[in-house]
Amino acid sequence: TPHVAGVAALIVSYARKNELSFDPLKIKESIEFSAKPIPEYTLIDQGFGLVQADKAIERFSKMASEDSSLLYIGTPYSDFKTLIGTNWLPNKPEEYINYWYDLPYLYGGIYLRNSQVTTVPVSVYSINYDGHLKITSTVPWAVPSTAELPISKEGNATFFVTIDYSKMQKPGIYSGIIYVDDPSTNFVEGYIPVIVFVPERPTNGKLTITDKFQDVGDSVHRYIFQVPEGTQRMVLNISTDSDNFLYMQLVPPTGTHVLNYLGYGAFGLRNRVIELPNPLPGTWELIIWDAGEYNTGWEFHSTINIDFYGITSEPKVLRINGDTGNPTVGYVTLENTLGTFNATFHATNNVTLYGGMLWETGGSIYGYPYEFYIDSDIDPEFFKDAVYLEVSVIPEYLDQDVYVEAGYNLYSDYPTFLVTSGGTLQIPLVNNSLPAYLYIGSDEPAYVYLLVVYKNSETKIFKSMVTEEVKFLSNSKITIPIQVNASEPGTYFGALYAMDNDGEVLAVVPLFAEIGTPELETVLFGQPILGEPSIMTLRILDKATMTPIQREATVYINGQQYIAHDGELQFYIAPLQKEYTFNIRVVSEGYQDYSKTFVVNVNEPATNRLYSPTQIPPKIVSGVGRVTDYVADSTTLSITVDGPSGETGYVMVSLPVDTQIIKLQSNSHILSYYTLEYQNGIYLFVKVKYASPVTITVEYKTARWIVSTWNYVWYMLYWRYDQKFDPLYQKAVELGVDNETLQEAMKYKELADQYYAEAEKYLTPGRDNLAIAALPHIRKAYINIRKAYSILEEAINEIEGSEG
Numbered sequence: 001t002p003h004v005a006g007v008a009a010l011i012v013s014y015a016r017k018n019e020l021s022f023d024p025l026k027i028k029e030s031i032e033f034s035a036k037p038i039p040e041y042t043l044i045d046q047g048f049g050l051v052q053a054d055k056a057i058e059r060f061s062k063m064a065s066e067d068s069s070l071l072y073i074g075t076p077y078s079d080f081k082t083l084i085g086t087n088w089l090p091n092k093p094e095e096y097i098n099y100w101y102d103l104p105y106l107y108g109g110i111y112l113r114n115s116q117v118t119t120v121p122v123s124v125y126s127i128n129y130d131g132h133l134k135i136t137s138t139v140p141w142a143v144p145s146t147a148e149l150p151i152s153k154e155g156n157a158t159f160f161v162t163i164d165y166s167k168m169q170k171p172g173i174y175s176g177i178i179y180v181d182d183p184s185t186n187f188v189e190g191y192i193p194v195i196v197f198v199p200e201r202p203t204n205g206k207l208t209i210t211d212k213f214q215d216v217g218d219s220v221h222r223y224i225f226q227v228p229e230g231t232q233r234m235v236l237n238i239s240t241d242s243d244n245f246l247y248m249q250l251v252p253p254t255g256t257h258v259l260n261y262l263g264y265g266a267f268g269l270r271n272r273v274i275e276l277p278n279p280l281p282g283t284w285e286l287i288i289w290d291a292g293e294y295n296t297g298w299e300f301h302s303t304i305n306i307d308f309y310g311i312t313s314e315p316k317v318l319r320i321n322g323d324t325g326n327p328t329v330g331y332v333t334l335e336n337t338l339g340t341f342n343a344t345f346h347a348t349n350n351v352t353l354y355g356g357m358l359w360e361t362g363g364s365i366y367g368y369p370y371e372f373y374i375d376s377d378i379d380p381e382f383f384k385d386a387v388y389l390e391v392s393v394i395p396e397y398l399d400q401d402v403y404v405e406a407g408y409n410l411y412s413d414y415p416t417f418l419v420t421s422g423g424t425l426q427i428p429l430v431n432n433s434l435p436a437y438l439y440i441g442s443d444e445p446a447y448v449y450l451l452v453v454y455k456n457s458e459t460k461i462f463k464s465m466v467t468e469e470v471k472f473l474s475n476s477k478i479t480i481p482i483q484v485n486a487s488e489p490g491t492y493f494g495a496l497y498a499m500d501n502d503g504e505v506l507a508v509v510p511l512f513a514e515i516g517t518p519e520l521e522t523v524l525f526g527q528p529i530l531g532e533p534s535i536m537t538l539r540i541l542d543k544a545t546m547t548p549i550q551r552e553a554t555v556y557i558n559g560q561q562y563i564a565h566d567g568e569l570q571f572y573i574a575p576l577q578k579e580y581t582f583n584i585r586v587v588s589e590g591y592q593d594y595s596k597t598f599v600v601n602v603n604e605p606a607t608n609r610l611y612s613p614t615q616i617p618p619k620i621v622s623g624v625g626r627v628t629d630y631v632a633d634s635t636t637l638s639i640t641v642d643g644p645s646g647e648t649g650y651v652m653v654s655l656p657v658d659t660q661i662i663k664l665q666s667n668s669h670i671l672s673y674y675t676l677e678y679q680n681g682i683y684l685f686v687k688v689k690y691a692s693p694v695t696i697t698v699e700y701k702t703a704r705w706i707v708s709t710w711n712y713v714w715y716m717l718y719w720r721y722d723q724k725f726d727p728l729y730q731k732a733v734e735l736g737v738d739n740e741t742l743q744e745a746m747k748y749k750e751l752a753d754q755y756y757a758e759a760e761k762y763l764t765p766g767r768d769n770l771a772i773a774a775l776p777h778i779r780k781a782y783i784n785i786r787k788a789y790s791i792l793e794e795a796i797n798e799i800e801g802s803e804g
Contacts, residue, residue: 205309
């Protein structure tokens with residue numbers, strides 16, 4: 001912006017005036033890291049914040065004398081994928097640094113919108129830096145796999161960032177920064193932003209958004225929600241008192257707008273029903289804002305009920321591994337919320353690949369000098385019987401501009417446009433929703449591939465094992481076995497599609513088979529610790545050579561998605577059980593899909609025996625929240641935790657190893673709890689739901705406390721008889737009890753004294769762990785003093801009875 005350019009000019013002027021060296025890196029960093037963040041705005045909305053010229057110059061002056069470190073930092077992972085895992089949005093054109101230093105393209109940020117990837121690799125290439133970099137995160141939910149990264153000049157290194165979704169329970173956009181920095185310099189060597197969309201997910205095909213809007217200033221409300229795979233109709237029923245004082249827009253996973261432009265680029269927010277056919281699956285945004293010039297101060301209330309209708313599949317893509325000439329079966333489960341219909345299920349591998357250069361049109365179609373255009377009205381045969389379409393563009397030059405657009409429902413109130421700035425665009429063709437047109441344009445020559453899957457393949461590589469018509473009831477499921485049988489090794493692509501009696505395709509599931517391809521093997525390293533973030537390393541190997549594969553792989557661990565880089569994946573877990581099971585599935589192009597289960601013992605956090613509940617302070621080990629206070633005595637521990645209202649967290653409490661009894665005081669905020677016993681301690685896990693600060697009161701009784709109680713009982717009994725013994729002995733002497741009896745009583749008294757003296761060795765204050773050793777001695781002391789007392793008492797009673 002002009003403001004930023006002006007600040008940059010001021011820095012250059014300041015540097016020249018003071019004869020300071022400057023370069024673009026220092027100027028950029030001075031402006032970024034001196035900016036003032038605007039509260040409640042994300043990195044997407046504001047970048048680093050409002051520029052501050054004086055602060056920027058001040059920061060520049062501190063690092064002007066230092067050499068600028070040139071690092072190239074980014075991730076090879078892109079969140080935008082097709083149904084078969086290929087790039088959907090393309091790599092951004094290569095930049096100067098890639099070309100000049102022959103480096104691979106890396107995305108400049110971790111951007112997770114349409115998938116919940118748990119671990120993402122980050123690569124660091126050094127151009128002129130040699131040393132140790134500190135890796136830090138500004139947010140608790142993005143955890144680097146290492147705190148220090150050694151790297152040499154012209155070398156490279158990779159670390160991983162694990163996303164902890166348990167700390168992001170509310171739907172919304174979360175942002176943070178991973179710094180890659182040498183703390184001995186004022187210059188920040190590098191960073192990578194992390195943006196994560198957490199959508200609200202429909203329940204039973206329904207979702208409700210409730211908005212309260214104060215019409216003051218330029219407010220914007222964003223609601224993030226997920227459109228499930230297979231959704232064929234999305235219906236929004238809007239009830240509001242806004243009466244067009246507010247505006248709304250729907251933003252699909254591609255980031256483009258889907259509603260007609262009215263007024264200020266959106267629909268006026270008023271009572272209406274909006275129905276969108278075949279909405280793109282993924283993370284959507286519903287944006288509500290005011291016109292700005294009104295500022296009525298009024299409060300508006302809106303309720304948007306969203307219903308999703310369609311046929312979803314599990315898995316989303318069926319991948320089958322097999323050998324040549326040996327039929328293999330996989331299974332697809334379809335769930336129907338579209339409505340009851342008579343269905344037939346078909347599998348096809350009728351794939352046609354069209355290829356050719358863009359036409360040199362001089363911009364006659366849509367303005368680009370090189371173009372390609374298909375209109376379904378002009379060329380209906382091209383899309384006839386098609387069930388899946390994928391468009392891929394290979395540019396001649398890495399930095400050229402490429403544009404792909406497909407338009408649907410052009411004559412409806414809500415036309416849909418699928419757009420990408422190059423690369424790949426995937427289109428499942430359900431409900432006979434053929435594109436009205438497909439357009440590709442570029443400023444330079446480019447090669448175009450059109451992969452089209454048609455019905456009715458002649459060679460049956462894939463075969464549906466459900467051959468009869470089935471009445472597919474609404475809100476029901478059906479499982480379809482798919483057989484794959486190929487005589488030649490290779491990778492095969494096709495589709496399963498469901499049709500109704502009218503011949504409409506109502507569901508499409510891509511099919512992907514690896515026949516006779518190489519196999520994978522994995523090795524898992526790491527020693528997880530109970531309740532602590534524990535780093536694990538998964539090595540992915542070529543089974544034939546047992547060497548790491550040199551390519552990207554997608555790894556699914558217990559259903560969570562991770563990205564491995566060159567045969568290695570580092571990720572964090574925070575185990576809450578004594579054993580941790582890793583159900584692993586690996587998908588990598590050119591290899592058979594791989595599955596394996598590892599069961600790993602979880603180590604105890606305490607290395608020495610615990611005798612107090614505060615030796616390891618209570619802490620939140622999963623979810624959100626923090627421990628604000630805790631107070632303990634010998635039998636009670638009181639813990640106060642706080643967190644966002646309605647969200648949950650797990651509190652771990654470490655109790656003494658000899659704890660025998662555990663009781664939690666009743667509390668509506670405590671959802672559940674359990675204990676785990678280890679060699680050095682007992683660990684209590686409490687799941688809480690926040691509404692305000694929550695107090696957890698744990699009553700516990702240790703064996704030492706129980707023994708101490710019994711020690712006290714036996715001591716009081718001993719003490720009572722010991723106090724009475726000397727007066728009774730004196731009385732016995734005065735009454736003339738014989739010496740033999742007196743000596744026998746004194747013998748037991750001396751034994752009692754000896755046992756008590758032995759017990760005292762174990763009754764040291766602060767050494768409750770020794771109290772159990774005192775118990776048998778103090779009990780024997782009581783038994784013997786009572787015996788001594790009884791001997792004297794019987795002798796005295798006998799004398800006094802005879803005298804009476």
